[in-house]
Amino acid sequence: MKWLLAGWLICLGGGSVFADEGMWLYNQPPREQLRERYQFDATPQWLEHLQKSSVRFNSGGSGSFVSADGLLISNHHVGADALQKLSTKDRNFLRTGFLAKTSAEEIKCLDLELNVLQSIEDVTARVNAAVPTNATPEAAFAARRKIIATIEKESQAATGLRSDVVTLWQGGAYQLYRYKRYTDVRLVFAPEEQAAFFGGDPDNFEFPRFDLDICLFRAYENGQPAQVKDYLHFSPQGVAPGDLVFVSGHPGHTSRLLTVAELEHLRDEGLPRRLETLYRREVLLANWSQRSAENARRAGRMLFGVRNGRKALNGRLAGLLDPELMGPKIQAEQEFKAQLAGKPEYADALAAYDKIATATTTLSTQAVESALLEGAQAFNCDSFRIARTLLRAGAERPKPNGERLREFSDSGRVSLELALFSEKPIYPDLETLLLADSLTDFAGQMGLDAPLVQAVLAGKSPRERAAELIAGTSVRDVAFRHQLYDGGAAAVAAAHDPMIELARLVDARARELRETAEAQDEVKQQAHAAIARARNALLGTAGYPDATFTLRLAYGVVRGYTEDGRTVPAMTTLAGLYERAADMHDQPPFDLPPLWAKRKSRLDLNTPFNFVSTCDIIGGNSGSPVINRAGEFVGIIFDGNLQSLPWDYAFNERQGRATSVHAAAIIEALNRVYGAKKLAQELLKGGRS
């Protein structure tokens, strides 16, 4: 992979933004750029409709309403978490797919929460006013946590909406996002995984692609399909190469505004360490999965997540190791620092770089231990995570709202309880496998003789200790969780549950590490805020902040690219699926789904299947609607190509592309492969009748 020097867009968040770059805030949309570049007027009405048609999957992903009767579409790989939780050995929706022929057949998901953004309010001044000047980082963090919890609680009480204070510009701004929340979400349609993820891990992040990566749900309210005013009209024509398109979704996280010191830390330590964990886990899960079909089913989504993460992180690391990405980053920072130098009004911004570097080093020295303990990588299983939530709920809930760990604040209670009391299946064999391996890793990282390792293992081998803990804990019983959550710290202590006692054993050190991390993050936030102020003053306020899993608007053009001297067209067709399977001798993961093999003759093989565009997206955008100028649904984002992976650090549209399923393929497949004509009709009509 060779990147064009000028292609990388470095000077973000201030100054000019080139090409189709940008994950734009809805309250700071790129109206001018769209007018200039594409002669398109993104009116407030157009924007508001799109905003309120866009859906966030709290499990990590995006989607959109596509019918007045609460029907919504996302990716299969976004819905798969819900599918996995609804599946059993004998009812495996991931393998077989699912279609509800009537409303009555729609199945309620176990713990899925959807959010629809209703409003945004800037609360920067109020947040910063509550943080005393010259406070210690610890005190500043506490004060900031308190005012944020207060704002969220007030808003929730006043509006009944989910209310999150979001940190933007790495601390340059704080904004209150209010969401309508849906927790009764039902499964309507999913293709079989082999159609949704044809080509599997080898083709993940590649293009050309041939995936029907969609999943349909319906939001319910009071036991009835939700009636929604804002939903996207479905365009059966979809898009053609050259078309201007928009993406409205929830990019999870980018790092484009990090300083060079932070990026170098990621490059040399952060990413290599995270990759080590992913490699280890991939090998563990892949091999366990090979031992039986049921093992493969149980570990399936986790293994997908690990592989997806490993491939994404490798792509990001390759970007950071490429001098043609990092060189301009370094140069831009040097130039900006040169602008600041000698200007007393920007002394804090100039000093901020050193503060960030120092905080980064401090965080780095405890990163391994912190990931193991507070990140719970040493105890990587659901049983431990539940046990710790119960332990901490007992300790945190009696505290004043503003003084609790953030995840226990009043405004987060509904989401916390939805997850904590989920009836999702937890498999003791898989739990034991994961815990034994992560305890082994714990011993390897810290040394077996470290006192905390000795205390955790309690004189046993990692395997024996893991087996004993998983067999001995009661936290997989949801009634037990209710009992301890309601009973508080006393009930938790009285239970003498071995997994909760393990959580208690490491809790003091884990909290200590977290406190240090939070204080250092506060230092960084203040420093970044100083840089942001200087940047806005010197370079102008145009631009967009790094992604924060909040709603953003991106735009771009449906366009192919050139790779190794070969033209990659912007679109594939259904015919290509059959060709690819034949080329790969129909061997997994390139085996045709049986239904697609059987129904090939019914299909119009010229139907567009997947396409790429220059829209600026990243993980979390999965399931985002792709819309045309008319605001119609023309496709759905499900991936980016390999060359888009370094977009975490800088956008580049020379080869990087966002990958989507074409609207026409969705209709064709529903009608002719899955016999889901009623559903196709609902999409085309925008309602059930």
Add this chain to the structure above:
Amino acid sequence: MKWLLAGWLICLGGGSVFADEGMWLYNQPPREQLRERYQFDATPQWLEHLQKSSVRFNSGGSGSFVSADGLLISNHHVGADALQKLSTKDRNFLRTGFLAKTSAEEIKCLDLELNVLQSIEDVTARVNAAVPTNATPEAAFAARRKIIATIEKESQAATGLRSDVVTLWQGGAYQLYRYKRYTDVRLVFAPEEQAAFFGGDPDNFEFPRFDLDICLFRAYENGQPAQVKDYLHFSPQGVAPGDLVFVSGHPGHTSRLLTVAELEHLRDEGLPRRLETLYRREVLLANWSQRSAENARRAGRMLFGVRNGRKALNGRLAGLLDPELMGPKIQAEQEFKAQLAGKPEYADALAAYDKIATATTTLSTQAVESALLEGAQAFNCDSFRIARTLLRAGAERPKPNGERLREFSDSGRVSLELALFSEKPIYPDLETLLLADSLTDFAGQMGLDAPLVQAVLAGKSPRERAAELIAGTSVRDVAFRHQLYDGGAAAVAAAHDPMIELARLVDARARELRETAEAQDEVKQQAHAAIARARNALLGTAGYPDATFTLRLAYGVVRGYTEDGRTVPAMTTLAGLYERAADMHDQPPFDLPPLWAKRKSRLDLNTPFNFVSTCDIIGGNSGSPVINRAGEFVGIIFDGNLQSLPWDYAFNERQGRATSVHAAAIIEALNRVYGAKKLAQELLKGGRS
């Protein structure tokens, strides 16, 4: 896995040895133990015949002659390296298997060297006398290297035999092993990999098993089948549960005599680090292999090796993390030290423990860099290894024999050149993949800004640099290698080959790290020698040294075991293969080989297939003959179960078992699956006619 406390055998190399433990030296055989325990007299004649029938595969493995006409048998997974090198996209012996119907059809292997042990001579006194007392470690190492090179060269000149001075007892003794060497070795028969490795990685190191893990070769001399006096008579009856059996083979490496400090280092640093590398490589190769059948073929053996190593190391690490293995180790060392305390004549032995601990720490501090540079993990591809051999050959060969790096000594020349000038295929795409990944790892381990990393990458990204190096080097051309090897340092320098120049760039630092390591190893050898002297004096001289990839004799009984309350019988039958495939829905890697599916009805399904015994083996023993009291071939070692993996550190026969193919299955399969009746006849008759 739960180990019985008393089961681990800790007090090795002195004092009593229990049960069926022991990898015995042929010049110090367990005659007394065999008489006492099994009323068996291992006569010198019996031993000599077995010794000279045993064959070492220099590629790593064991085998034995089974016919007067030079026919020899080993494992498929030992022969697979040769099979891979002979295979192409269109002629894939690993997938299809191979049978030479006539001598003319036997195919010469590219670079396979076999060794047959002829004699052993103790040279401890001569070696130690050449090392000046109170020399620095560096000087001591140099003196020892020199005398060893001299002894080897003299012996080779005098006998014409390959002559290796072997370090035993971690430095307690030096013995000269002389081997007859065969380098014209031809492939006679190999089953398809799916029969040899049925169950793949999931079933590797498991039992019950159903693998025909065999491969037949023929040694040639002067273009004709070698006529051998010593070969094993093949017993078609094989063995039955309860039988006493022997294993004669080449266990590669054990660590039973290491001090606690050394074991703790392995547990907390050595093994976790090596596992990280294996995890990384497994993910890389597994995913590349999934992209096409040809990729899978090219990377196949490497991926097998990585997976096999990962599983073995995980098992060993589990052993070291088990207090029931390590506890007695610690206790035994404490007790022995207590015996030494206050006795001036053993002061050196007592002090040796601290010297070993200090040397271990010193080695540990440079372990990562050393693995990257001298271990070449930063440049993990054949092209680099060849380039470095050419570079160093140019520098080393002009030096006096005793002053060269050990691999360039005169006595090693034949083996070195056999490997260096091998025509084995090297695939640029796979080379680029491996090099790009290992350069990325290099940057991650050392930090991109490290001067040597910067120099290696030369301003490019790892991917770009790897592509450039692999495309630019000429070392894949064997004629080029000859030219540079013959032309010496001047020719090497004049070639300006980019890969050789890379090797040159890192060579100074790599050699520096190696020198430190060699000096520290010398310190350890002297310290271990002191401990060995004290141990022999205080505990007696019974026992056997750690494995050193030299010929050893093990003995044991064909016997099942109990696991999780379930009885695991000692033997499986051919019927079990079909049952296992059916249980696993015939899904890879549990799919029946087509020929076995087709010919099922011809087979006597009650034929014993695989069996386990209590013989003490480890990696390197693969392919070792299993023989009965009469010295007949009754089976062939191909694996150990999971519970045998910690045997690296201590033997335990409660559950640990060696796994073999039964002789009867070999005859049945050759006759009735493969139509190889002539070959079966040769085995049964001990000759071609």
